[in-house]
Amino acid sequence: MSVLRAIFCFFYEILFGCSHSHLTRIFTLQEETYRVCLDCGVHLPYSSDTMRPLRARELRRLKAARAGELKILPSALSSPALQAVERKSGAA
Numbered sequence: 001m002s003v004l005r006a007i008f009c010f011f012y013e014i015l016f017g018c019s020h021s022h023l024t025r026i027f028t029l030q031e032e033t034y035r036v037c038l039d040c041g042v043h044l045p046y047s048s049d050t051m052r053p054l055r056a057r058e059l060r061r062l063k064a065a066r067a068g069e070l071k072i073l074p075s076a077l078s079s080p081a082l083q084a085v086e087r088k089s090g091a092a
């Protein structure tokens with residue numbers, strides 16, 4: 001069900017957008033600084049220098065510089081809620 005939900009969220013975001021009102025605080029994981037929306041799970045990249053949201057162009061440059069070095073996995077977050085969801089979908 002989590003896959004269907006992810007797909008639903010994906011299209012929901014395209015159609016309606018997410019207000020991203022439930023965000024984690026800014027944190028840095030694997031040398032990447034971002035916040036995560038607790039509603040749709042999207043990563044909102046931030047600059048660790050300015051602590052402001054990264055523009056798409058800045059993000060591309062950043063990713064190009066680190067190409068192949070890191071993978072962005074939602075499960076890399078040690079969020080109990082996310083782990084619970086994954087455990088549930090795995091058991092079913």
Ligand SMILES: [Zn+2]
Nearest residue numbers: 018020037040
């Ligand atoms: Zn969101």
